Amino acid sequence: MKVCVVGCGAxxxxxxANLATLDGVEVWxxxxxxxxxxxxxxxxxxxxxxGEVLGRPHATSDAAELPPCDFGIVATKAMHxxxxxxxTAHAFAGGCVATVQNGIGNEEVLARHVERxxxxxxxxxxxxxxxxxxxxxxxxDTTLGPFEEQPAPMSEIERLADACTRGGMPTKAVSxxxxxxxxxxxxxxATNPLGGLTGLTHGRVCERPDLRRLASRLVDEGKAVAAAQxxxxxxxxxxxxxYAARPEVAYGHKASMLQDIEARRQTEVDYLxxxxxxxxxxxxxxxxxxxxxxxLVKGVEASWEQ
Amino acid sequence: MAEMKxxxxxxxxxxxxxxxxxxxxxxxxSALVRRDEHARALEEHGLRVSGRADFTGRxxxxxxxxxxxxxxxxxxxxxxxxxxxxxGRLAGHWPNATLMTVQNGIGADEVIAxxxxxxxxxxxxxxxxxxxxxxxxxxxxxxxxxIGPARGTTPADAxxxxxxxxxxxxxxxxxxxxxxxxxxxxxxxxxxxxxxALTGLRHDPHFAALAEPxxxxxLVRALMDEGKAVAAAAxxxxxxxxxxxxxxATQRGSAHYPSMLEDVDARRPTEIxxxxxxxxxxxxxxxxxxxxxxxxxRLIKAKEESYK
Numbered sequence: 001m002k003v004c005v006v007g008c009g010a011x012x013x014x015x016x017a018n019l020a021t022l023d024g025v026e027v028w029x030x031x032x033x034x035x036x037x038x039x040x041x042x043x044x045x046x047x048x049x050x051g052e053v054l055g056r057p058h059a060t061s062d063a064a065e066l067p068p069c070d071f072g073i074v075a076t077k078a079m080h081x082x083x084x085x086x087x088t089a090h091a092f093a094g095g096c097v098a099t100v101q102n103g104i105g106n107e108e109v110l111a112r113h114v115e116r117x118x119x120x121x122x123x124x125x126x127x128x129x130x131x132x133x134x135x136x137x138x139x140x141d142t143t144l145g146p147f148e149e150q151p152a153p154m155s156e157i158e159r160l161a162d163a164c165t166r167g168g169m170p171t172k173a174v175s176x177x178x179x180x181x182x183x184x185x186x187x188x189x190a191t192n193p194l195g196g197l198t199g200l201t202h203g204r205v206c207e208r209p210d211l212r213r214l215a216s217r218l219v220d221e222g223k224a225v226a227a228a229q230x231x232x233x234x235x236x237x238x239x240x241x242x243y244a245a246r247p248e249v250a251y252g253h254k255a256s257m258l259q260d261i262e263a264r265r266q267t268e269v270d271y272l273x274x275x276x277x278x279x280x281x282x283x284x285x286x287x288x289x290x291x292x293x294x295x296l297v298k299g300v301e302a303s304w305e306q
Numbered sequence: 307m308a309e310m311k312x313x314x315x316x317x318x319x320x321x322x323x324x325x326x327x328x329x330x331x332x333x334x335x336s337a338l339v340r341r342d343e344h345a346r347a348l349e350e351h352g353l354r355v356s357g358r359a360d361f362t363g364r365x366x367x368x369x370x371x372x373x374x375x376x377x378x379x380x381x382x383x384x385x386x387x388x389x390x391x392x393x394g395r396l397a398g399h400w401p402n403a404t405l406m407t408v409q410n411g412i413g414a415d416e417v418i419a420x421x422x423x424x425x426x427x428x429x430x431x432x433x434x435x436x437x438x439x440x441x442x443x444x445x446x447x448x449x450x451x452x453i454g455p456a457r458g459t460t461p462a463d464a465x466x467x468x469x470x471x472x473x474x475x476x477x478x479x480x481x482x483x484x485x486x487x488x489x490x491x492x493x494x495x496x497x498x499x500x501x502x503a504l505t506g507l508r509h510d511p512h513f514a515a516l517a518e519p520x521x522x523x524x525l526v527r528a529l530m531d532e533g534k535a536v537a538a539a540a541x542x543x544x545x546x547x548x549x550x551x552x553x554x555a556t557q558r559g560s561a562h563y564p565s566m567l568e569d570v571d572a573r574r575p576t577e578i579x580x581x582x583x584x585x586x587x588x589x590x591x592x593x594x595x596x597x598x599x600x601x602x603x604r605l606i607k608a609k610e611e612s613y614k
Contacts, residue, residue: 197504197605199612208611210604217597274520281519288528292598295525296605299505302512302522306561 001163002069004028004091006084007076008036008045008059010126011100013134015073017045018167020055025163027057028066030088037061039132049126050136051168063087071160072097073120074110078271081109089113096152098144098160102256103271104185104279107147117147118157119177121184124169141170143234145177178226179234186222186237189272190215191244193293195255196267197300202244203251214289215241221287222276228283257297264304269297310470314338314377314403316392317384318348318367320435321408323443325381327355328474330363336374337367338395345369347440357435357445359475371399379467380405382418386580389414393421400424404459406467408451410495410565411580412488412588415456425458427467428484430491433476434562447562450477454484486545493533493548496582497526498555499566500602503576504609508561514553525598526552532596533585539592566606573613578606 001024005016008031020027029045031037040059047053060066069091076084078101085097098118099106110117123140142164144157157173164171194205194215205211219237226233244250260267273294280287315326316338329335330353337353339345348367355361368374377400384392386409396405399422406427407414415426432449451471453464464480471478481487498509501522507513515521530548537544555562569576582603589596 194605194608198608200608204611205608208604208608211608214601214604217601270520277519288598289601291519292525292528292601294520295522296501296504298520299501299507299512299522303506306507306510 001071001159002026002028002067003071003073003160003163004030004066004069004088005057006030006072006074006088007080008033008040009075009077010128010134011122011124012073012075013045013128014047014124014126014136015075015100015164015169016057017047017053017055017134018051018169019163020045020057020167021053022163022167025167026067027055028069029057029059030061030063030066030084031059032061033131034061035131036128039130043132046133047126047136048129048133050124050139053136053168063091066091068094070095071156072114073160074099074101074106076101078103078106078268079266081106082112085110085113096156096160098152098157100142101271102185102188102268104181104275105271108149111147111150115150116152116156117150118144118152118160119147119181120144121177121181122169123184141172143172143174143177143180145174178229178231182222182226182231183233183235183237183240185272185275186219186226186233187240189222189276189290189293190218190237191241192255192257193269193273193297196257196261197293197296199258201251202253202255203247206241206245217289218273218293221280221285221290225276225280225283225285225287228285229279261297261300266301267297269294273297310378310466312336312375312377312379313470314371314374314380314400315365316380316382316396317388318344318440319383319385320437320443321431321433322381322383323353323437324355324433324435324445324476325383325471326365327353327361327363327443328359328476329470330365331361332470332474334375335363335365336377337365338371338374338392339367339369342369344440351441354442355445356438356442358448359445371396376400377403379403379470380424382407382409382414384409386410386414386577387575389417393418397421404463404467406453409580410492410577411584412492413584414580419457425463426456427453427459427464428456428488429453430484430488432491448477450479452479452481452484452487454481454487485542489533489537489540489542490545490548490551492581492585493530493537493544494551496533496585496599496602497529497548498552499564499576500578500582500606501526501529502564502567503570504602504605506567506571508563508567509555510561511556514556529598529602532589532594532598536585536589536592536594536596539594540588570606570609575610576606578603578610582606
């Protein structure tokens, strides 16, 4: 089996390193960060923290080097999906491509470039601490299922899920993967921008009753949009919010959007609050709070050019 | 109202300094300030006005009303956050004076009223400037100050103060009822200040952009629509339309630096309670939902907390 991880940041690296430990799986990692690619090819890809792993995937920044692959696992930031899959699509002409990215709308972008698409959601998290070295912060499950409009065959989804699970990334293949995806996007859209706009960590956001209620307002709008599509959430995002606020979980965690804003990097808001607002608009479900938050975060991004 | 020969400006920030400097050309002006060195500097060097005007005015200054001559008119020009402390210092002094508020939001006159029986005028000001030093203020935007009667005063009193301000070289206009103008400015301010403070954007064309679904103009308009619904329920007919004020202001070319953004950039407490807070309180009183203004209020308060 040949697998190419497209976008070998923290989450992509977790997949690439774990899968590369398996016999019979050839793993490629496509990433534009030259230093990371060179370190992986020289020293291997090392995970520390929640698991100690040394994998030896083939890394490259040159999409032309990629062989034909059975599977792609796309793990770029959501705004880079289009460019990344446009460059690598040739490797998946006979294969299936899964997204494990944040937000909604990534499957639609992949489907413009490749034929068979897998809807995916992953909860593990980490950060790159040095080229070739990733700190694995949070373990967690991954769910894969067919993208309804251009589905990959269920047998292939099961084959990929099985490989991930054997490699140390517990993964389920399901016929409807929208529930976990919407739970995660609602969680992210209800918490990430509140940290991003106020500068508070997740725990401090949740400690303020007025902000916690604002998060619930965002959750409720998101749930209404999910329900209008017949999606059953696999768990309540509210529980995830309170769980994450615990001191031993993510009280002091700065949301990725806050990290992006502090570093003046483009955020994923278009795929979080923007995604929910767009689905709401199509389904005639009002999402005034998501729309407001979306506009504010886009305004923050615009202020960097002022 | 008696003839106004003596004016005291309580609080000499940008707006207070602009009033004090200009009025010193037509009246005897004193300044009530918080810091001793500020008072000494004003006494020693006077108050220089640059920009749209260029002169140095003479003002007496002190940190206590006891040390100042009794004025006919007091312009209370402090930040709204300092209203209680300034009114508290004035309590028991100058019972014959008329006090005029210039704070953002609504309700400043009600705060002052709790500290004494003075006659009161209310005003909103659209002029702006930059304070370079304790003794130097630059006059930037020469837009008007609007004045209206409040407790114990008449439209004629408002007119008399407007005439004095005009004679000093600033722009002013008197209204029989200031509420329409006050509310237009409140809705405008509650929207523009909070959006600027949360995004970091100065008041520029982003605020009127409507082309894309995520453009800020939609949020700005929705916030203003909430404010208009509150004004309507409170029985106030608005003066200028806040959205038109927004569009005009963003077409001016030089983007204004809203004071709440200035406060956030300097990690200072903002005037959120007086601006958005007064709108939200009024909305609750008249039973109009304002979920978006509440959202902005919560986010700004949380941002203030993040300084800690």
